[in-house]
Amino acid sequence: MSETARISPPPPSLVHLRLERPAEGVALLVLDQPDLRNAMSDEMTASWVAAVDHLAADPSVRAVVVTGEGKAFCSGGNLSWLASEPDATVDDLRNRMLPFYRAWLSIRRLEVPTIAALNGAAIGAGLCMALACDIRYAARGARMGVPFTKLGIHPGMAGTYLLPDVVGPAAARDLFLTGRLVDADEALGLGLVSRVLEPEGFLDEVLAVAEGIAGAAPIATRLTKRALQRGHASIETALEWEGLAQPVTLATEDLLEGIRAAQEKRAPQFRGR
Numbered sequence: 337m338s339e340t341a342r343i344s345p346p347p348p349s350l351v352h353l354r355l356e357r358p359a360e361g362v363a364l365l366v367l368d369q370p371d372l373r374n375a376m377s378d379e380m381t382a383s384w385v386a387a388v389d390h391l392a393a394d395p396s397v398r399a400v401v402v403t404g405e406g407k408a409f410c411s412g413g414n415l416s417w418l419a420s421e422p423d424a425t426v427d428d429l430r431n432r433m434l435p436f437y438r439a440w441l442s443i444r445r446l447e448v449p450t451i452a453a454l455n456g457a458a459i460g461a462g463l464c465m466a467l468a469c470d471i472r473y474a475a476r477g478a479r480m481g482v483p484f485t486k487l488g489i490h491p492g493m494a495g496t497y498l499l500p501d502v503v504g505p506a507a508a509r510d511l512f513l514t515g516r517l518v519d520a521d522e523a524l525g526l527g528l529v530s531r532v533l534e535p536e537g538f539l540d541e542v543l544a545v546a547e548g549i550a551g552a553a554p555i556a557t558r559l560t561k562r563a564l565q566r567g568h569a570s571i572e573t574a575l576e577w578e579g580l581a582q583p584v585t586l587a588t589e590d591l592l593e594g595i596r597a598a599q600e601k602r603a604p605q606f607r608g609r
Contacts, residue, residue, distance in 0.1 A: 552606065
């Protein structure tokens with residue numbers, strides 16, 4: 337942690353959402369409406385935006401984990417909300433849905449790595465939010481899918497961009513057009529998640545990964561995340577980016593600390609400068 341970095345107090349009055357700091361540099365967001373399988377209520381959505389804004393402004397944050405309370409990760413949008421305005425116009429619904437999508441996708445603007453810890457079912461918009469994170473780990477037994485068409489609705493939350501980007505177009509067509517759910521092991525084979533862990537101690541293992549990420553050099557980590565998130569049109573554009581980003585890190589004190597730590601066979605103490 338930088339000598340000037342301080343942990344900011346959490347935003348007040350979060351509803352259906354908890355923000356915890358389980359380890360130095362690590363923030364944990366817990367979707368907390370287990371009786372509705374952590375469906376995305378209006379209150380949870382507003383709290384999510386406040387929490388993301390808070391984390392974006394906190395220089396002590398180096399990794400963020402998202403998980404769900406209870407047996408589900410997130411069941412997506414609240415179905416009663418979706419059916420609450422049968423007489424609304426297309427424009428009315430569009431003006432309501434776009435802010436909802438953008439609120440949950442705001443996690444993509446965090447410069448630090450984000451991990452979705454899928455402790456249980458991740459369905460529809462809930463899975464799309466997980467796809468917006470950098471890494472996804474699943475507890476064995478978790479199920480996930482995008483059954484939008486089975487509800488008579490087109491996919492949302494940028495799912496038609498995020499899912500093909502993660503699993504490829506063929507698997508995305510299969511999942512969207514059939515609406516079928518996959519278990520954690522099949523999700524691993526599809527590349528939908530990176531690891532499958534046993535339910536016992538699941539969150540502790542994910543938090544240990546996050547703590548390891550938080551212990552890496554923060555400037556290098558943030559630039560690497562941005563490079564992977566933005567993608568490159570060609571190998572030449574990748575080289576152009578790296579030709580700027582790598583010298584930035586070579587000019588940091590963290591690089592010298594990393595080299596000294598490797599030579600002295602100890603853990604580095606990165607300060608983000």
